[in-house]
Amino acid sequence: MKQEIKKNTPLELNPNVSVDCVIFGFDFDKLNVLVIDRADGTSVPCALPGNLIYNNEHLDQAAIRVLEELTGLKNIYLEQIGAFGDPNRISKASDQSWLQKVRAQPEARVITVAYFSLVKMEDYVPQASSFAKSAAWIPLNNIHELAFDHMEILAAAKRQLKQMINIRPIGFNLLPEKFTLGQLHKLYEAILDKPMDKRNFRRKIQKLNLVKSLEEKQLGVPHKPSQLFMFDENNYQKLMQTGFNNFGF
Amino acid sequence: MKQEIKKNTPLELNPNVSVDCVIFGFDFDKLNVLVIDRADGTSVPCALPGNLIYNNEHLDQAAIRVLEELTGLKNIYLEQIGAFGDPNRISKASDQSWLQKVRAQPEARVITVAYFSLVKMEDYVPQASSFAKSAAWIPLNNIHELAFDHMEILAAAKRQLKQMINIRPIGFNLLPEKFTLGQLHKLYEAILDKPMDKRNFRRKIQKLNLVKSLEEKQLGVPHKPSQLFMFDENNYQKLMQTGFNNFGF
DNA sequence: CCAAAAGTGTTGAAGTTACACCCATGC
DNA sequence: GCATGGGTGTAACTTCAACACTTTTGG
Numbered sequence A, B: 001m002k003q004e005i006k007k008n009t010p011l012e013l014n015p016n017v018s019v020d021c022v023i024f025g026f027d028f029d030k031l032n033v034l035v036i037d038r039a040d041g042t043s044v045p046c047a048l049p050g051n052l053i054y055n056n057e058h059l060d061q062a063a064i065r066v067l068e069e070l071t072g073l074k075n076i077y078l079e080q081i082g083a084f085g086d087p088n089r090i091s092k093a094s095d096q097s098w099l100q101k102v103r104a105q106p107e108a109r110v111i112t113v114a115y116f117s118l119v120k121m122e123d124y125v126p127q128a129s130s131f132a133k134s135a136a137w138i139p140l141n142n143i144h145e146l147a148f149d150h151m152e153i154l155a156a157a158k159r160q161l162k163q164m165i166n167i168r169p170i171g172f173n174l175l176p177e178k179f180t181l182g183q184l185h186k187l188y189e190a191i192l193d194k195p196m197d198k199r200n201f202r203r204k205i206q207k208l209n210l211v212k213s214l215e216e217k218q219l220g221v222p223h224k225p226s227q228l229f230m231f232d233e234n235n236y237q238k239l240m241q242t243g244f245n246n247f248g249f
Numbered sequence C: 001c002c003a004a005a006a007g008t009g010t011t012g013a014a015g016t017t018a019c020a021c022c023c024a025t026g027c
Numbered sequence D: 001g002c003a004t005g006g007g008t009g010t011a012a013c014t015t016c017a018a019c020a021c022t023t024t025t026g027g
Helices: A059-071 A093-104 A152-162 A170-173 A181-193 A199-208 A233-241 B059-071 B092-100 B149-165 B170-174 B182-193 B200-207 B233-241
Strands: A015-024 A031-035 A052-054 A077-084 A111-118 A134-139 A212-218 A225-233 B011-027 B032-035 B050-053 B077-084 B111-118 B134-139 B211-217 B226-232
Touching: A015 A059, A015 A077, A015 A152, A015 A170, A015 B011, A031 A059, A052 A059, A059 A077, A059 A111, A077 A170, A077 A181, A077 B077, A111 A152, A111 A170, A152 A181, A170 A181, A170 A225, A181 A199, A181 A225, B011 B059, B011 B077, B011 B149, B011 B170, B032 B059, B050 B059, B059 B077, B059 B111, B077 B149, B077 B170, B111 B149, B149 B182, B170 B182, B182 B200, B182 B226
Parallel strands: A015 A111, B011 B111
Antiparallel strands: A015 A031, A015 A052, A031 A134, A077 A111, A212 A225, B011 B032, B011 B050, B032 B134, B077 B111, B211 B226
């Protein structure tokens, strides 16, 4: 517990700044969030994955590192939410005792920079023992308690995702490369948290030219198989160059 | 220059976290930003107002403090932009020598949390000697160089203001209590950086019911005096409760 | 043959764009 | 009387919202 603080040099963890990631996944029905279990025998709430940053490390890089350490994934969609710095964010007893265990300076004031990321759930299946700390996909709407101020961060992540989907079509990061319009429709309903008319949604998406249909259909589904689509990166770039910034969902 | 780092306790400045504020003002013609002059005889670029945070201080509170110390103003519109933490943000020689002068730990890694705020320019007229460091309103489009990574922060502030004006009608914070539709029109053009049709703009604003007209006209203007308007807080609250979140400008 | 999701058009209402002239005031 | 910004209406077009039935597959 002795505090040895030396002059800040590279390769050192910075005791005052951390990053936390809200990792969203979509199971074709609802949004899920990847949370880590800090279980130490006693019952403690789950937390968002995160850690202190290194002094020589860019903030974004720290978030990428946390994400890769946890899931092994690279090149995933990442966006900063903002900084959270309530001096009382470490008020719960369970959080304090956890910090005593894992931090060199458990008493230090910490501000955290939150990120949200969008991953294809198929790309990361948590395995019971894949890491020292275990992780799990939890349906967004079932999350009622988290460590520290992570509920607040989660709320901000939801808000920002909802807002951003109107500005850039980032939702495709949550779907596999090939998807159906029905899946895209469900995704938008999950993110915007409201029902949307099927016909109007399809018309709108197709008019925007953001998807291109493949010469391929779903297989093995117990109903009429759907056309498969892909995100059309080219048309998206063209659309952005026109200064488009409002999808009006 | 000796580094005395003790255990983090309240009332201490945190060496690793600062806040910076982009303070916007509108002169009825264009947007301006309040910058401070760090002049020490030699020629150095201006900077955004900012400072380290205290360990017992909420981030938002630190921004409010910086703002009040500089301008004397309270209760002004403030919104977080995000955290900026490139480890190389302190790469210019002039910035380093300035830090040597003002910081207890000039070498420390600093991440900064940026805010933008909207003030009525009439409320703060910089006086040459009102503070040790002098401040000035500079037209946004004339700012080509700033200290540290402040140009990057400024760009993010512009982007966020432009985006936010579509989500909440925050522009009114830049105008006096009583204003004309012509002034509001110019403001929207300045923020969105594009010309807008006068008649369509007026129709739209009035349809939204966000302004109420007063029984009062401009005085002493060398042209037909305009009706004066006020922001209608009540109707705004009602509108927000309907889940409105897209003004489509 | 049943369950489940896919796929498809029309209509009325609302909103958007583009555009040009007269008005009231101070100087 | 002239310069300056204030104030106003319409028509063509586009977009949006609401709504129900048939199709294809697996089981």
